[in-house]
Amino acid sequence: MYHPSDDSYLLIDYLRRNIDNTFFDGIKLEDIDSILDMGTGTGIIAIFLQHFKSFNSNFNARIFASDILEESIKCAKANEKLNQDSSKIIYLQSDLFLSFPKSLRSTFNIIIFNPPYLPSLPKMKEKLPKKKIDHSWDGGLKGIEIIIDFLKEVKNFLNLNKAHYIYFISSNRCKLDELETQIANLGFKHEKLEKTHIFFEDIILNRLQYSPD
Numbered sequence: 001m002y003h004p005s006d007d008s009y010l011l012i013d014y015l016r017r018n019i020d021n022t023f024f025d026g027i028k029l030e031d032i033d034s035i036l037d038m039g040t041g042t043g044i045i046a047i048f049l050q051h052f053k054s055f056n057s058n059f060n061a062r063i064f065a066s067d068i069l070e071e072s073i074k075c076a077k078a079n080e081k082l083n084q085d086s087s088k089i090i091y092l093q094s095d096l097f098l099s100f101p102k103s104l105r106s107t108f109n110i111i112i113f114n115p116p117y118l119p120s121l122p123k124m125k126e127k128l129p130k131k132k133i134d135h136s137w138d139g140g141l142k143g144i145e146i147i148i149d150f151l152k153e154v155k156n157f158l159n160l161n162k163a164h165y166i167y168f169i170s171s172n173r174c175k176l177d178e179l180e181t182q183i184a185n186l187g188f189k190h191e192k193l194e195k196t197h198i199f200f201e202d203i204i205l206n207r208l209q210y211s212p213d
């Protein structure tokens with residue numbers, strides 16, 4: 001299980017500073033119907049959003065949380081109950097969007113993913129099976145494969161008729177140049193919102209909008 005860390009707080013602190021009673025980072029709150037926290041882990045981001053909803057009557061978005069691990073879903077559900085004494089978040093266990101129902105296509109206004117973003121260790125290159133905890137950090141051989149798989153699918157689940165944002169974390173330890181090329185090729189407008197230096201790496205908060213020309 002991934003314990004919330006600097007990357008989780010980079011995201012949450014940004015959101016905390018950029019959501020108010022009227023706008024979610026510039027998007028009108030009443031225009032937001034559905035938000036997805038992909039790779040929810042302990043549920044910290046989804047629970048933060050659900051908590052914000054509880055004291056803001058303009059904000060009625062459905063909050064979804066998904067993770068590849070059953071353990072994460074169980075943990076997030078328990079944390080929601082512990083923090084809010086309620087079960088309002090909608091949970092999905094899925095490898096990225098693979099098990100999402102078709103009914104969720106074209107629905108999300110906001111999708112947030114704090115993904116595994118570090119390059120695999122040499123033992124992974126030998127294709128040894130992943131342990132569950134490896135899902136927290138192992139982003140593939142170059143550290144960007146899971147993010148790219150996510151980006152290839154994500155536009156199918158965005159509501160492209162309305163304003164939308166994707167937020168995700170990356171690190172300078174992964175192949176950022178290649179990631180940026182892929183982002184542009186897939187038709188996204190890319191902004192780097194914030195960067196912070198932690199021990200051995202810079203972690204970056206990114207925001208995307210689908211805007212093919």
Ligand SMILES: C[S@@+](CC[C@H](N)C(=O)[O-])C[C@H]1O[C@@H](n2cnc3c(N)ncnc32)[C@H](O)[C@@H]1O
Nearest residue numbers: 002004008039040041067068095096114116135
């Ligand atoms: C860095 S942790 C982030 C956890 C939490 N969102 C946070 O910010 O503290 C990455 C999360 O993504 C999940 N994950 C990894 N690969 C995934 C995949 N293919 N599909 C869905 N979730 C995945 C992991 O199980 C883990 O919970």
